[in-house]
Amino acid sequence: MAERPTGLKANKGIELLTFGTPNGVKASIILEELKEAYGTDYTWQSINIMQNIQKEPWFTKLGPNGRIPVIVDHDKGGFAVMEGLAILTYLTRTYDTDHKFSFTDPLDISRAEQWMAWQHGGLGPMQGQANHFNRFAPERIPYGMQRYTGETERLVGVLNTALEGTDYLVGNKYSIADIASYGWVNSLRFAGIEMDDFPNVKSWADRIGARPAVQKGCAVPSKSPFGNDAYAQSLKDDKEFAEKEEKVKKQIKAAKEQYGYKYASP
Numbered sequence: 001m002a003e004r005p006t007g008l009k010a011n012k013g014i015e016l017l018t019f020g021t022p023n024g025v026k027a028s029i030i031l032e033e034l035k036e037a038y039g040t041d042y043t044w045q046s047i048n049i050m051q052n053i054q055k056e057p058w059f060t061k062l063g064p065n066g067r068i069p070v071i072v073d074h075d076k077g078g079f080a081v082m083e084g085l086a087i088l089t090y091l092t093r094t095y096d097t098d099h100k101f102s103f104t105d106p107l108d109i110s111r112a113e114q115w116m117a118w119q120h121g122g123l124g125p126m127q128g129q130a131n132h133f134n135r136f137a138p139e140r141i142p143y144g145m146q147r148y149t150g151e152t153e154r155l156v157g158v159l160n161t162a163l164e165g166t167d168y169l170v171g172n173k174y175s176i177a178d179i180a181s182y183g184w185v186n187s188l189r190f191a192g193i194e195m196d197d198f199p200n201v202k203s204w205a206d207r208i209g210a211r212p213a214v215q216k217g218c219a220v221p222s223k224s225p226f227g228n229d230a231y232a233q234s235l236k237d238d239k240e241f242a243e244k245e246e247k248v249k250k251q252i253k254a255a256k257e258q259y260g261y262k263y264a265s266p
């Protein structure tokens, strides 16, 4: 078993403290892209959030919110950055010198910031709460289940509309705006949302997921079993898992019916 991290381990390049979650992969994907494009060096440590390593004093000194991901730039005096948006913008401002994943035009910079802010204030928190109420809360509360699953669906609808007639969110160019939301979209099945209902989002996610750096980033520190492909595979391979998932789906459907939920977006 891997040793439990107790502090930073590198003294040069960028050190990533992360776990295989939709927020974690934002940082590992951009770091893999920068590595491939520029040879930017990075190391990582797995912060098992189930063991609450992210709440230990050595960690919260770097990331005061006690959540992953956090990066530390050893080449900038050990400068630490928390929060996906801030990590994506810091890394591209500092290391994406040819703007392969970021923008120079101030309006495009603003457009990218808007989509990243949307992910932070919308998709991430709502989908996270949907998972919580659909699966992890000590009791099934139908109002919470339909409220957060519905709000997630509404947001995915917004993304689907934004992707009409374009391959990527800003300037028809793959960028940090797309990376911010990819991890969440890649876990939508686990949140009880069918990708087939959102064809633009589905092809956008397939396009991004085909990038070698994205595949590598999604495997740091290890591939999530809740990614859309892994989830679909488990449904096929694991009868018990499939039965449990069917039950969750039925509960969500019943919760929506109980409160007269109707899909609408925006």
Ligand SMILES: N[C@@H](CCC(=O)N[C@@H](CS)C(=O)NCC(=O)O)C(=O)O
Residues within 6 Å of the ligand: 021, 022, 023, 024, 049, 054, 066, 067, 068, 069, 082, 083, 084, 085, 120, 124
């Ligand atoms: N807004 C933050 C969210 C970070 C976040 O919620 N991370 C989760 C994992 S997906 C976490 O560390 N959870 C552990 C905990 O809540 O203690 C970001 O985008 O970086």
